[in-house]
Amino acid sequence: MSRVRHPLLTAKVHEQLQSAGRTGPDTVQCSLDLGRTTTQVEVDATGWQWQGRRYPYLPNCRDRTVYHWSGEAFQPVSRFSNALIKLVPTEWGPPTFEIDGIKMLPTAKVSPYEDAATKVRLIQPRGRRILDTCGGLGYFAAWCLQEGAAEVLSYEKNPDVIWLRSLNPWSPESAATPDSRLKLQQADITGEIAGLGEASVDAILHDPPRFGIAGELYAQSFYDQLARVLKPGGRLFHYTGTPNKLTTGRDVPNEVVKRLRRSGLTTELKGDGVLAVKRRGRQ
Numbered sequence: 001m002s003r004v005r006h007p008l009l010t011a012k013v014h015e016q017l018q019s020a021g022r023t024g025p026d027t028v029q030c031s032l033d034l035g036r037t038t039t040q041v042e043v044d045a046t047g048w049q050w051q052g053r054r055y056p057y058l059p060n061c062r063d064r065t066v067y068h069w070s071g072e073a074f075q076p077v078s079r080f081s082n083a084l085i086k087l088v089p090t091e092w093g094p095p096t097f098e099i100d101g102i103k104m105l106p107t108a109k110v111s112p113y114e115d116a117a118t119k120v121r122l123i124q125p126r127g128r129r130i131l132d133t134c135g136g137l138g139y140f141a142a143w144c145l146q147e148g149a150a151e152v153l154s155y156e157k158n159p160d161v162i163w164l165r166s167l168n169p170w171s172p173e174s175a176a177t178p179d180s181r182l183k184l185q186q187a188d189i190t191g192e193i194a195g196l197g198e199a200s201v202d203a204i205l206h207d208p209p210r211f212g213i214a215g216e217l218y219a220q221s222f223y224d225q226l227a228r229v230l231k232p233g234g235r236l237f238h239y240t241g242t243p244n245k246l247t248t249g250r251d252v253p254n255e256v257v258k259r260l261r262r263s264g265l266t267t268e269l270k271g272d273g274v275l276a277v278k279r280r281g282r283q
Helices: 011-023 112-122 139-146 159-167 189-195 220-229 252-262
Strands: 027-030 039-043 047-050 053-056 067-069 074-076 078-080 084-088 096-099 129-132 151-155 182-185 201-206 230-239 265-270 273-278
Touching: 011 027, 011 039, 011 047, 078 159, 084 159, 112 139, 112 230, 129 139, 139 151, 139 182, 189 220, 201 220, 220 230, 220 252, 230 252, 230 265, 252 265, 252 273
Parallel strands: 129 151, 129 201, 151 182, 201 230
Antiparallel strands: 027 039, 039 047, 047 053, 067 074, 078 084, 084 096, 230 273, 265 273
């Protein structure tokens, strides 16, 4: 169920509202939560009404932008601290996000939400304790919960990304209750992982930014830590994509394979990433 209490707008939905307001009918069915649900909205030439509140049309509603109601006006779901971070609509409904214009999730051929489902199923999360190293919008965590994970330890170091999650109806809620299966921390996993016990997680999902943005998340020392906290027989999925392959010829997936093998994991290329398993018994 969508938890959005205030409407979210995209250029497509805004045009749908404006068009109906200009030509009729007086009500229109549309989605105000990025495709999770549809709702009925009353429209006229100067604005629209939803759940007893009136809203104005935007003077300029830009493509590739999600707008949220701030209480006084519609504002882009974006922030600039050290980098410009924004929520970006997709044709599929579930949004992606960008950091300084670099798209963080695959969207060209599949919904980023369904893409996460495919990858989560590779690690077989049911009944298991999962480490989600780079939480992002939380799609991995959402599918781990839907697939019956016992617990998800999720780390996201950027507070602006966590703010995006709070406005995204496709992101999972991380209830602040002791029995919540999702434990989301605003923290850098490269520092926090040393505090996790040896063989303390059943499976790992590792979806780091590109190597050029976060090279420390591809370091041999970090992979050694991932192998340390993973239980024997546990699975790890590492998203790599194919950055730099066309421009520099660099083969990031096979570089990752070599480092994970040095950490004692067996590996295979799987889709747009690497699936690894920790061997049982002595390394």
